[in-house]
Every structure is written in C-alpha cells, then in structure tokens.
Amino acid sequence: MSNKIAVRVENVVKSFTGGDSRVFALKGASLEARFGEILMIVGPSGCGKTTLLSVICGTLKFEEGQITVFDKDLGTMRNGEITRFRRENIGFIFQQFNLIPTLTAVENVSIPLILQGKSRTEAEKRARAVLEQVGLGERFKSYPNQLSGGQQQRVAISRALVHEPRLIICDEPTAALDSVSGHKTLELLKASALKPDRCVIIVTHDSRIYPFADRIVQMDDGHVIGHFDDHTQIQHA
Amino acid sequence: MLNIALKMLFRDRAKYAMLVCGLAFCSLLMCQQSSVFCGLMMWTTATVRNIGAPVWVVDAKVEQANEVIPMRQIEVDRVRSVQGVAWAVPLYIGIEQARLGDGSFQNVQVVGLDTGTLTGRPMNMKAGRIEDLRLPDSVVVDQVAVEKFRRKGIKIELGTTFEINDKSARVVGICHVSRSFLGQPYIYTTYDRALEYAKPSRKQLSYVLAAPMPGISAEELATRIDKLDGLRAIASDDLFWMTIRWYIKNTGIPISFGTVVILGLIVGVAIAGQTFYLFVHDNLRFLAAFKAMGARNSTLAAMVLAQAFSVGFIGYGIGVGLAAWFGNTVLAKEAPPFFMPWQVPAFVACVILFICSFSALIGLTKVMRLEPAVVFR
Numbered sequence: 001m002s003n004k005i006a007v008r009v010e011n012v013v014k015s016f017t018g019g020d021s022r023v024f025a026l027k028g029a030s031l032e033a034r035f036g037e038i039l040m041i042v043g044p045s046g047c048g049k050t051t052l053l054s055v056i057c058g059t060l061k062f063e064e065g066q067i068t069v070f071d072k073d074l075g076t077m078r079n080g081e082i083t084r085f086r087r088e089n090i091g092f093i094f095q096q097f098n099l100i101p102t103l104t105a106v107e108n109v110s111i112p113l114i115l116q117g118k119s120r121t122e123a124e125k126r127a128r129a130v131l132e133q134v135g136l137g138e139r140f141k142s143y144p145n146q147l148s149g150g151q152q153q154r155v156a157i158s159r160a161l162v163h164e165p166r167l168i169i170c171d172e173p174t175a176a177l178d179s180v181s182g183h184k185t186l187e188l189l190k191a192s193a194l195k196p197d198r199c200v201i202i203v204t205h206d207s208r209i210y211p212f213a214d215r216i217v218q219m220d221d222g223h224v225i226g227h228f229d230d231h232t233q234i235q236h237a
Numbered sequence: 238m239l240n241i242a243l244k245m246l247f248r249d250r251a252k253y254a255m256l257v258c259g260l261a262f263c264s265l266l267m268c269q270q271s272s273v274f275c276g277l278m279m280w281t282t283a284t285v286r287n288i289g290a291p292v293w294v295v296d297a298k299v300e301q302a303n304e305v306i307p308m309r310q311i312e313v314d315r316v317r318s319v320q321g322v323a324w325a326v327p328l329y330i331g332i333e334q335a336r337l338g339d340g341s342f343q344n345v346q347v348v349g350l351d352t353g354t355l356t357g358r359p360m361n362m363k364a365g366r367i368e369d370l371r372l373p374d375s376v377v378v379d380q381v382a383v384e385k386f387r388r389k390g391i392k393i394e395l396g397t398t399f400e401i402n403d404k405s406a407r408v409v410g411i412c413h414v415s416r417s418f419l420g421q422p423y424i425y426t427t428y429d430r431a432l433e434y435a436k437p438s439r440k441q442l443s444y445v446l447a448a449p450m451p452g453i454s455a456e457e458l459a460t461r462i463d464k465l466d467g468l469r470a471i472a473s474d475d476l477f478w479m480t481i482r483w484y485i486k487n488t489g490i491p492i493s494f495g496t497v498v499i500l501g502l503i504v505g506v507a508i509a510g511q512t513f514y515l516f517v518h519d520n521l522r523f524l525a526a527f528k529a530m531g532a533r534n535s536t537l538a539a540m541v542l543a544q545a546f547s548v549g550f551i552g553y554g555i556g557v558g559l560a561a562w563f564g565n566t567v568l569a570k571e572a573p574p575f576f577m578p579w580q581v582p583a584f585v586a587c588v589i590l591f592i593c594s595f596s597a598l599i600g601l602t603k604v605m606r607l608e609p610a611v612v613f614r
Contacts, residue, residue, distance in 0.1 A: 050613045059529050059609040080533070087531020094612055098526040102248035103241065114238055115531050171613045 005068075006167060006199035007033040007056055012065035014051055025051040027222035028065065035166075038190065038200045038212060043219035049203040050171060052219065056201065057090050057169050058082040070166060087115055091160030093189075095172035097152045099144040105131060105155045106140040112163040123162075130158040134188060150181035154188060161193055168193050170202040174209055186212040238532065242540035243547055245520065252516045256509055256548040257555065260592065263505030264556020264585050267498050269563055271581045274494040276574025278481045283415040284330060285477050287423070288348075288357035290446035291455040294325070294462055294470045301483035302476050303418060305330060307440035312468060316445045319462050325447040326351035329431040332421060336400040337391050345382065346421045347401065349431020356446055359425060365395050365410025370427050376401075377410035382422030401434040420572075505592045509552075510599060513545060517600030521607060528609035537607075541600045549593035557582050 014026040025048045033039040041049045054060035055067060058074050067074045070089060074082060091112070099108045106127045113123035131140045134154045144152050153173065160168055173189070174182030186209045193200050202213070210216060216233075218226040247253055279286075285293070285302045294316050296306035316325040329349030334342050350357050350370070358367045359377065369375055383393045391397075397408045401424065414423055426434070432441050447470070449458035455472035462470035471479065485491045517524075524537055564575040 054610040054613055057529070059613070083528075083531050083533055085531075086529065090531075092526070092529055092612075094526065096522075098523060098612060100241075100245060100523050102245045107241065107244065111241065111527070112530055114241065115527070115536070120240055 004035045005032050006035045006070060007031075007201065008066075008068040009052070009056060010066045012052070012055060012062045012067060014048075014055055014060065014062045024222055026055070026062070029219065029222065029224050030065075031217045031224050031227070033199050033201055034215075035199050036194065036196045037214035038194060038202060040210065040213035040216045041201065041203045041219060042205055042207075042210070042216055043225075044205065047219045048222045049205075049219055053169060053171060053201065053203045057092070057167075058086055087112070088163075089166050091163065091165035091168045091193075093153075093156050093160045093168065093170040093173050095175045097144070097156045097176070099152055099155055099159075101144050104141050104143055105136060105147070105158075108144070108155055109158045109162050112159060112165075116163055127158065127162055130162045131155070133192060134158050148181075149177050150184060153177060153181070153185045157185070157189055157192065166198050168198065168200040170200065170204075172204055172206070173202060174204065174206045179208055182206065182209060238527075238536050238540055239543045242543050245523075246516070246544040246547065249516065249519075252512055252519075253548065255512045256516070257552045259508030259512060260505060260549055260552025260589060261555035261559070263501045263509070263592065264553045264589055265559045265563075266501035266504070266556075267588060268557050268560035268577070268581055268585045270494050270497045270501070271584065272560060272564055272575050272577040273573055274490065275578060275581060276576040277418070277490060278484060279576045280416060280418040280574050281484050282477045282480050283417045285473060285480065287359065287414045288328065288446065289360075289473070290328075290357060291449060291473055292447040292459050292462065292470055293473065293476050294445035294447060294468055295443075297467050297469045299469060301480040303480065305443045307438060308442040308445075308468075309440050310442050312442060313445050315465055315468070316447055316462055316470075319458075319465065321450050321453045321458050321461055323448045323450045324354075324356075325445050326354055326356045327428050327442050328357055328444040328446050329428055329435065329441065330443045331431070331435050333401050333424075333434055333436075335406070335424070336403075337386060337389060338399060339390065341389050343382075343385060343389070344421050345401065345424045346417055346419075347431050347434050348423055348425045349428040350425060351446075352427040352429050355427075359412035359414045359423075361413040363411045363413055365408075367410055367412075367425075369409035370425065372407075372409060374398075374405045374407045374430075375409040375426065376406045376430075377412050377425040378408055379416070379423040379425075380411070380413050381416050381420065382424065383411060385422055402436065404434055406434070416572075502588055502592070505589070506595060509548070509592050510596045513548075513596035514599045514603075516544070517541060517603055521603060522612065524604055525607050525609055525612040528607060529612045534605055537604050538601055541604055542597050545593040545597035545600070546590075549589045553586060553589045557585060 009029060009031045011028045011030055012026050013028055015022050015024045029052055043049050055062045106124050109127035109131060110123035113126055128140050131137055134157060136154055174185055177185060190212055216228040217224055296308050299306050313325055313327045331347055332344055333347045335345045336342055355367060367377060378393060386393045393408060395408055399406055435441060449455055459470040459472045564577055567573055567575050
C-alpha cells in the first residue's frame with residue numbers, strides 16, 4: 001500500500017426526489033482511497049454505501065462536494081468523458097454478477113475489451129488468459145447457468161480485471177455466495193486484483209470479509225462516521 | 238458489440254423464435270395476399286394481354302376491357318379512315334354456351350379474330366396450327382378448356398367436336414393463354430364464324446383493334462380516333478391500367494385483400510413489438526451493466542437496432558420465401574391467381590422495416606433513459 005491517493009471524496013451531497021419529498025442519501029460524505037489498498041465501505045442498509053460507490057465511479061451525478069479519481073475531477077467532466085473514463089479506468093464486480101446468461105464465460109469476460117475497441121479475437125484471447133489465472137481455464141466455454149455461484153463470481157472478477165483497470169469497484173461481492181465461496185472470492189480478489197498501481201473499493205455489510213480490508217470506512221445516515229485501519233476496531237466500534 | 242448483441246438475441250431461443258415466426262408470418266401474409274391480389278388484377282386484364290393490339294376502339298360508354306357494348310360493323314371502316322391508322326380489324330368477344338358430347342354445358346368466351354389476318358391470335362400454341370382456323374367449323378381452345386372439359390370426363394384433343402349455340406365446333410388447335418377473370422375458357426375462331434356462334438343481334442362488333450403508322454405513338458393515334466363520335470380509343474397500356482383501376486374502385490376485392498394485409502401488419506407489430514419490448518426489458522439489467530462499464534448510448538442503440546433488424550431480415554426472408562414457394566406451387570395449377578412483381582416484396586420490406594423500427598424504438602426509449610447506476614440496486 002502506498003500513500004498516494006487514488007480516490008478522494010470531499011463533502012459529497014447526493015439526494016433523490018420522490019414526489020414532493022427529497023431524500024438525502026449522502027450528506028457530506030468524505031473519504032480517501034489509496035493505491036495498492038483494499039478499502040471497504042461498510043454500514044447498515046440504506047446508509048448510502050451504494051450511492052457513494054455510484055458517485056465515485058460516475059454512474060450517478062452528485063450535487064455538492066468534489067470527487068477526484070486519479071487526479072480527475074468528476075464534477076467537471078462531461079457525460080461522454082465520464083463514460084470513456086469508466087471504460088478505461090474502472091472494473092466492476094456486481095452483487096448479482098450481471099453475467100449475460102446467453103454469453104459464454106469467455107464472451108462475458110471479453111466485453112470490457114470489446115468496449116475499448118479491441119478485436120473479438122484479441123479480446124477473447126486475453127479473456128481466456130485471465131480466466132485461466134482465476135482457475136476457470138477449462139470452463140471458458142460454459143454459460144453462466146452451467147457454473148456455480150463461486151465460479152460465476154470468478155468470471156465476474158475476470159471481467160473486472162481483463163482490461164487492467166486502475167480502480168476496481170465491488171458492490172457486495174459476496175452477498176450471493178456462501179461463506180466458503182465468499183472467502184475464496186476475496187482471496188482471489190486480493191491475489192489477482194491488488195497491485196501497487198491499483199485501488200479496490202468494496203461495499204459490503206458482510207463482516208466475515210472485513211479481515212481482507214486494508215482500511216475500512218464506516219457509514220451511517222449519509223455520513224462517513226469512522227475510518228479504521230484494523231478490522232477488529234470496526235467490530236468493536 | 239454488434240456480435241455480442243446478436244449472440245444475446247440468437248441464444249435467447251424462445252424470444253428469437255417468437256420474433257422470427259411473428260415477422261415471417263406477417264411477411265408471408267402480406268406478400269402472399271398482395272401477390273394473389275396482383276394475380277387477380279392480372280386476370281382482369283387477360284383479354285388485353287392475350288390479344289396484344291396497340292390500340293383498342295370501343296363504344297364511348299365502355300369503362301374497362303371486360304365490358305362489351307356491341308358496335309355497328311361500320312365502325313371498323315370509320316376507324317380505318319382516321320389519318321395515321323396503319324390497320325384496323327374487327328374483334329368479337331362474347332360469352333356463349335358450349336354443349337359437350339355428354340350433353341353437359343360449359344360457358345365459354347368466344348374470341349372471333351379477323352379472318353384475313355388472325356390479328357390477336359394466341360402466341361403459344363400447344364398443339365395444331367392457328368392458320369387452321371380458316372377450315373370449316375374450326376376452333377382453337379385454351380388450356381382452361383382442356384382442364385374444364387377433362388373434369389367433365391371429356392378429353393379435348395385435335396379433332397374433338399362440340400357445339401356452341403347448336404353450331405358445330407371442331408378443335409384444330411390447343412393454345413396456352415392467360416386465363417380470364419371469370420375463369421371461362423377462351424375459344425378462338427374467326428370473326429365471321431364467331432358471329433355465327435353468337436346469338437343474332439343488330440350490333441355484334443365488340444372491339445376494333447388498330448395500329449398506328451410508323452412515327453405515330455399508340456397514345457397519339459388513340460387521341461385521333463377518340464374524336465370520332467360514339468367511339469372511345471384507348472392505347473393498350475392505358476386500357477390495362479384503366480381496367481385494374483375499375484376493379485379496384487368498383488369491387489370489394491381491394492378491401493378484402495387490404496384487410497388481410499392490414500391484419501398482417503397488426504399481427505407483426507403486436508407480436509414483434511411486444512416480444513422485442515420484453516426482450517429488451519429482460520436485458521435492461523445487462524444493458525445497464527454495459528453502460529456502467531463504459532458503453533456509450535450510441536453503442537447500445539446500435540446493439541438494439543442490430544437485434545431488431547436482424548430478426549426483421551430473417552423473418553422477412555422466411556416469409557417472402559414461403560410466399561414465393563406458395564406462388565411457385567399454385568402457378569403450376571394456375572389457380573388461385575398469383576403474381577409477385579418486385580413492388581410486392583419491396584412493399585413488404587418497407588412494412589417490416591417499419592415494424593422493426595417501431596419495435597426498436599420502444600426498446601431504445603428504455604435504453605436511452607437507463608441509468609447505469611441501476612446496476613448497483
């Protein structure tokens with residue numbers, strides 16, 4: 001882990017309107033994520049974790065504050081620039097995997113490269129290499145429904161890593177897995193995703209995976225209420 | 238990404254099959270019905286096409302080719318007197334009753350050709366010689382007569398005799414011509430003999446056929462002849478379209494076929510539109526994931542359009558192919574009528590294009606409004 005900041009979030013406010021009411025999901029949240037670390041954002045349901053993750057990766061606009069990712073100020077970027085920025089710099093691991101059921105593992109994994117304009121042959125060659133790294137070299141032609149939950153998450157991890165992004169965003173990566181698979185997934189993520197020039201941000205409320213975090217940020221009611229360097233502290237906080 | 242889009246579509250077999258079947262059925266219905274309609278319209282112009290004269294002169298009240306208002310014999314000479322007429326000959330066409338060997342009757346369309354020139358003769362003789370019409374009591378029958386008589390147990394061949402209005406007719410030739418709208422067989426004979434077969438009447442001339450001298454167009458000659466009192470002259474092409482327009486305007490045929498074509502359109506829009514909407518709706522989560530991963534709206538739009546138009550293309554191909562197969566099958570039997578000009582598949586292609594665009598539009602409105610952040614919910 002280095003001290004170089006990859007993501008800086010300062011006093012970010014985000015609200016949603018529903019009818020006449022306006023609900024604040026983020027009420028001035030701030031955090032920093034460094035290169036070479038796994039940062040976990042934890043907290044109870046509805047505290048704003050996923051919203052914070054969404055504004056960090058630019059899939060949601062925020063109203064106030066500042067978010068800087070790799071020294072780029074997301075607040076000043078246009079939609080097209082943010083889309084391109086995501087395509088080139090961010091890898092996603094979703095709670096429900098979001099693997100396309102009608103595409104094979106290798107086709108699913110090749111999508112980020114195809115979005116970057118790589119040829120199908122080149123993309124699938126690279127995708128197969130990454131699938132082999134995560135132990136799915138024999139299953140690259142399998143469809144998602146032919147794979148176990150743990151294997152599907154490994155495909156999802158491969159898809160997040162295949163284009164060598166500098167930021168990996170994980171939304172509840174173990175929520176759909178049993179404890180053993182969840183543990184293995186985090187081991188794999190730590191082994192394959194974590195590099196000195198890369199930052200991994202995980203949103204979770206699965207306390208069993210806290211030990212994999214380098215740092216933990218605790219949220220409640222739209223605020224960041226604590227930063228912890230040791231997972232044991234959060235459990236006693 | 239288009240490759241990915243097509244894989245997503247083709248491998249969702251149930252929806253893919255539903256989409257292709259819906260569009261194929263819609264194409265088949267529209268193409269087949271439009272072709273049968275065109276075939277029927279071609280039947281209405283069979284006389285014009287079979288005779289093939291450049292200019293037709295009829296009574297001034299005639300509105301279409303199958304309407305015969307008898308004229309005086311002298312009209313032939315009046316037409317001949319018009320400047321620019323290369324030749325003008327009489328033509329008789331009338332529905333008469335033929336009595337077959339077993340005593341049964343069959344309505345036939347007697348065509349009396351100018352005895353000297355046999356102008357308007359059938360071009361495709363299957364047996365015998367058209368010149369033999371100059372022999373006593375001789376007639377040339379078409380393939381419909383052969384078929385209709387065969388169904389009544391009578392085999393028509395050269396030498397076969399039957400009666401038309403109690404007068405003897407002997408077959409000296411069998412020809413193949415376009416069948417008439419009412420399906421009555423054509424019986425060709427000479428003009429003079431046709432008048433003998435016809436019931437006596439003061440006026441018996443059905444048409445005067447004319448041709449322009451070199452350097453004069455058929456339309457120009459028709460305009461000149463038209464100036465004669467009580468006559469109407471029409472160029473062959475104009476009579477062809479005039480007849481079709483008359484049937485479209487004065488019969489329920491277009492409404493009947495038009496209704497089926499519209500039904501095809503509705504079925505296509507309903508099945509394809511709804512299924513494609515469901516397909517896009519089911520894939521919204523994945524499209525949102527693509528958007529989160531950095532896919533542009535234009536990329537997603539291209540994917541949706543590729544999916545919509547590929548099923549459209551395949552469904553169209555199957556539908557038009559089946560219609561063509563149907564046409565090929567019925568053409569051998571010459572019934573029901575079938576004629577597929579290039580405009581029919583082009584029209585169906587436009588309709589399918591509309592259905593696909595409509596379906597894609599429904600899907601695209603969803604995709605364009607899609608927030609990539611929904612992927613985290």
